[in-house]
Amino acid sequence: MAELAPMKKPAPAACPTCGKPETAQARPFCSDRCRDVDLNRWLTGAYAIPAVEEPDPDDEAEMGEVLPLDRES
Ligand SMILES: [Zn+2]
Numbered sequence: 001m002a003e004l005a006p007m008k009k010p011a012p013a014a015c016p017t018c019g020k021p022e023t024a025q026a027r028p029f030c031s032d033r034c035r036d037v038d039l040n041r042w043l044t045g046a047y048a049i050p051a052v053e054e055p056d057p058d059d060e061a062e063m064g065e066v067l068p069l070d071r072e073s
Contacts, residue, residue: 013039 012021017034029035 004021013028015030017038020030022028
């Protein structure tokens, strides 16, 4: 049956970057390096939003019915 693991003592949270136990001076990371890595990941991730090219609705729209697959590219 499902049995919860006995909680003897609160385990330190795992470093989000590398998974090692966090340290007091760099919580919630294990080191300043991992904190920087995570911060960098956030920043680059925030700015690295993939550009989505939306199809131009006006492209060849004046022909009335335009089949999406019948488009010259
Ligand atoms: Zn770490």
